[in-house]
Amino acid sequence: MTTFLRPLAAAALAALLVACASAPQAPPHTAVINLVALNDFHGNLEPSTFTYTSARARRETTAQAGGIATLGAALQAWRKDDSELLLVGAGDLVGASPSISAMWADEPAIGALDLLGLRVSALGNHEFDLGRAELLRQQKGGCVSPRADKACQFAPNYGGARFHYLAANVIDMVTRKPIVPAYQIETAHGVRVAFIGAVLKDTAALSLPSSVSGLEFTDEANAINALLPDLRKQGVGVFVVLIHQGGRTTDYFDQPGCDHLTGPIVDVVKRLDPAIRLVVSGHSHKGYLCQVDGRVVTQAETAGHVLSRIRLTVDTADNRVRAISASNEVMLAGRYPADPALDAYLARARARSTAALARPVGRLAVPAVPLGKDDVDESPLGDLVADAMLQAGTPFGAQLAFMNLGGMRQDLEAGHDGRVTLGQVQTVLPFVNTVVVMNLTGAQIATLLEQQWQGGDGDKHMLLQVSDGFSYQWNPNLPAGSRVVPGSVTLHGVPLEPDSPYRVATNNFLAEGGDAFPVFTSGRSRADTGIYLSDAVAAYLTHRDQLNKPAGSKQSQGRIQRAPQP
Numbered sequence: 001m002t003t004f005l006r007p008l009a010a011a012a013l014a015a016l017l018v019a020c021a022s023a024p025q026a027p028p029h030t031a032v033i034n035l036v037a038l039n040d041f042h043g044n045l046e047p048s049t050f051t052y053t054s055a056r057a058r059r060e061t062t063a064q065a066g067g068i069a070t071l072g073a074a075l076q077a078w079r080k081d082d083s084e085l086l087l088v089g090a091g092d093l094v095g096a097s098p099s100i101s102a103m104w105a106d107e108p109a110i111g112a113l114d115l116l117g118l119r120v121s122a123l124g125n126h127e128f129d130l131g132r133a134e135l136l137r138q139q140k141g142g143c144v145s146p147r148a149d150k151a152c153q154f155a156p157n158y159g160g161a162r163f164h165y166l167a168a169n170v171i172d173m174v175t176r177k178p179i180v181p182a183y184q185i186e187t188a189h190g191v192r193v194a195f196i197g198a199v200l201k202d203t204a205a206l207s208l209p210s211s212v213s214g215l216e217f218t219d220e221a222n223a224i225n226a227l228l229p230d231l232r233k234q235g236v237g238v239f240v241v242l243i244h245q246g247g248r249t250t251d252y253f254d255q256p257g258c259d260h261l262t263g264p265i266v267d268v269v270k271r272l273d274p275a276i277r278l279v280v281s282g283h284s285h286k287g288y289l290c291q292v293d294g295r296v297v298t299q300a301e302t303a304g305h306v307l308s309r310i311r312l313t314v315d316t317a318d319n320r321v322r323a324i325s326a327s328n329e330v331m332l333a334g335r336y337p338a339d340p341a342l343d344a345y346l347a348r349a350r351a352r353s354t355a356a357l358a359r360p361v362g363r364l365a366v367p368a369v370p371l372g373k374d375d376v377d378e379s380p381l382g383d384l385v386a387d388a389m390l391q392a393g394t395p396f397g398a399q400l401a402f403m404n405l406g407g408m409r410q411d412l413e414a415g416h417d418g419r420v421t422l423g424q425v426q427t428v429l430p431f432v433n434t435v436v437v438m439n440l441t442g443a444q445i446a447t448l449l450e451q452q453w454q455g456g457d458g459d460k461h462m463l464l465q466v467s468d469g470f471s472y473q474w475n476p477n478l479p480a481g482s483r484v485v486p487g488s489v490t491l492h493g494v495p496l497e498p499d500s501p502y503r504v505a506t507n508n509f510l511a512e513g514g515d516a517f518p519v520f521t522s523g524r525s526r527a528d529t530g531i532y533l534s535d536a537v538a539a540y541l542t543h544r545d546q547l548n549k550p551a552g553s554k555q556s557q558g559r560i561q562r563a564p565q566p
Contacts, residue, residue, distance in 0.1 A: 005522065012090050031189040033312040034082045035240070036075065039090035039282030040302040042126070042430075043097025043109035045349055047333060047528040050305040052287075054330075055252035063332060066304030068112040070331045072342030074136060074307065075116055084188040089163075090282035090299070091124025091199060091244030094138065094408060099426035100353045101167065104154035105147045108349045110138055110161045113155075115341055118163040120184045122197035122242040123170060124282060129212040132179060139165055145433060153323030155353060166197025169223035171216040172301060179215065183229055185236060191314050194236045196224050200245040200264065209512045209521075220245060221271035228273050237319030238312065239276045244269065246284030246299055253287025253301060253487055254328040261290040261297060269297055272496055277321045278310065289326045296324045304329055357423025362550065369552040371411050371428075377474075378556035381428070382465025383534070385533070387551070388540035389435055390467040391530045393505030396437040399507040400491060401467035402448075404515050407533070412552070423537055428535045436511035438523030440504050442496035446489055448519040453480040463515055466559050467505075476564040487561050507533050 012364040047067035053060050079085050093113060094106035101109040104181055127135050130146050141160030145151035152158050166183035183196040198220040204212045215399075224241055231239065247263025266280050269292045272279070278296050285302040300308040306328050372379040382403055389401035412428045414420050440448070449472060452463055473488035489496050496502065506520065508528060513521040544551040 003540045007101075017171070029315060029317040031191050031314045033188050033191055033193060033314060034078070034085045035280075035308075035312065035555065036078065036085060036087045036309040037090065037242075037280045037298060037310060038071075038087075038304060039244070040092040040124070040285055041089070041094075041109065041113070041304050042092055042302065043094050043106050044303040044317065045099030045100050045108060045112055045346060045378045046098065048098075048303055048305070050303075050330065051300070051302075052253060052305075053328065055255040058252075058322070060206040063330070065109045065306075066331050067346070067376040068116065069303070069338065069342050069346050070333045070335075070337035071116055071304055071307065073333075073336040074329075074331060077336040078309070080119075085192075086119055086186055086188055088195060088240070088242055088280060089113075089118055089121030090242050090280050091122040092126045092282060093121055093124070095124070095126025095129045096430045098430065099357050099423040100349055102426060102430050102432070103150060103353060104355065104472060105145060105150040105152075105153045106138065107151070107154045107158050112342070112345060114524050115345055116183045118164055119165050120185055120197070120242065121283070122244050123167040123180065123199045125164050125199060125203040127165065127199075128203060128207045128211050129388060130240040131213075132215065134181075135165075139468040141207070146436055152233070154349075167302060168196055168227055169200050169218040169220055170203075171196045171203065171218060173214050173216050182223070184224040185231075185234070191238060191316065191319075192236050193238045193240060193312075194227075194231045195240050195242055195302050196227055198224055198241065198243045198245070200243075203345040203532075205516055206514070208509055208514060220268045224276070225271075226274045227323070228275065237316055238277070238321055239273075239278075240312075241272065241279045243274055244282045246281045246286060247297075248284055248286050249288045249290060251288060251290070252307065254289065254330075256289050256326065258288055258290040261288060261292060265297065266292055266332075269293065269295055275320075278312065278324055280308065280310075287328050289328055296326055297442050298328070299325050300328060304331060314488075353423070357421060357426070357439070359422045360419040362420060362543075362545035363418045363423055364412070364541070365550040366414075366552050367418075368413040368554075370554065371405075372556075375536075376455050376556070377562065378558070378560040379408070379465055380553050380556050381412055383413070383468075383553070383557050383559065384540075384551055385429070385537055386465045386467040387503045388537040389533070391540050391543065392435045392438045392529060392536035393503075396505075396529055397503040398437050398505035398526050399503045400470040402510060403465040403507065404463045404510055405465065406463065406515060407433065407507060407509065418550075420541055422534075422563075425538050425541070426534045429537060431507075431509065431533070432532045433509050435505055435529045435531045435533060435536055436526060437503060437505050437529060438506045438511065438526040440519070440523050441498065442489070442500050442502065443498040444519050445502065445504070446484060446494060446498070446520060448517060449474075449484045449489065451483055451517050451519060452485060454516075464517075468557070468559075471559045471561070473561045473563045477565070488563075
């Protein structure tokens, strides 16, 4: 019997040696940390249209991508390969959200991110849309909210996010301390990883002044670097920056090792401590997998269309990152088996929202009113929204209205019956803005128009859309500060008088100087109508429909004109 077993044992040993020789072996004293990153989710619980060109196919593709069910399925599959995978974010998880989330104070989005297993995220500028108190409520829970009609309505008790917001550079001016933790240490495969959060230092210029009152947004790189001595004392050697600041590149969104990244993120990255090897970015809504001074800098598009999968190889002997690889993967439905928990959650959110959002508000004169491209002077949708603001402000004496392009997120589309629903209006206008009316003199209005090219973005393009009856000309060849053609600014064909007051309607974001328009803060006899902008547009569409004159056009109305060039 013994002699019979010896050949079998020898054969088994030989087979085992062959298997060991052929199987890939991890280098000694190393650990692999798998991260998945998302940014600028903006409460997109459902899939939405994503047009992209990949490095592999090199042709434009349009598909429905994202949505929590799709993200949940992917993460469920990836966690089967690594149960210690860490999901992290780079800000703007909420705010400017579709109605299915916004109508419930973005609590459904927070709950969905919890179900996805998000651990930490940087703050984004949109987390400040409704101020510090609402931000902290979303983190900690409770029902006391500036959106009292929306908070704790999705569920009777809102317990707050289970993931943690991070920001090293958002400082309370009184306590001189960060308003949320600057970092969080997570452990995976025995390695302690410090995730450090930051938001762009220009957040105040993108927010309502009242929303960021008492807060200081400091230099991103300086705030991050200042943390490393303390983290090293805690024995941490692996550092990952999650930052809501971004850039752009001519490379494909999924092309590894791109080296053409430009924008504010580049300067931040170049000034970071050399020990920081990975930066997960956001804000610019662009996908990239770039190298900057030997560091990997990623971003995953927006709205959950893409997830970044990042692999850190860590030398556990000296506690340092030895290698980083990253990929950007489009989140297409059906690629992975469904996650029942996320499917059920989405079904519940849809059911709770459908009845309210499906209410028709009026017909459009065209199938869709386009927002237009970034380089347009006047947007057809901007015309419609400005006219709606003027109608809402008329009982308060409004004579003209201004709307910012950035406050509108997509085309306004009618259904097959030509009607627009409340949900479609709220998707186009996701910000919780109200209509404000104030007095500005003709001279102030002229200055306001010039500020369109003098704001925080340098030579920024047109941001203000104007209402019916107001018009002007501008000359792009003249220097900033003197581009409006003298005598061309008119109201119902009559030139504005510099010293005469005019009653102006706008949204409360602009009224407080948002988008770098400080003239609005000088307006006198101010009145916040309390009318939400989305409600104003819905009422305008209803009114025009009742007059049998549906609103909307495919073309702009010629209110903003470029001066004839020689």
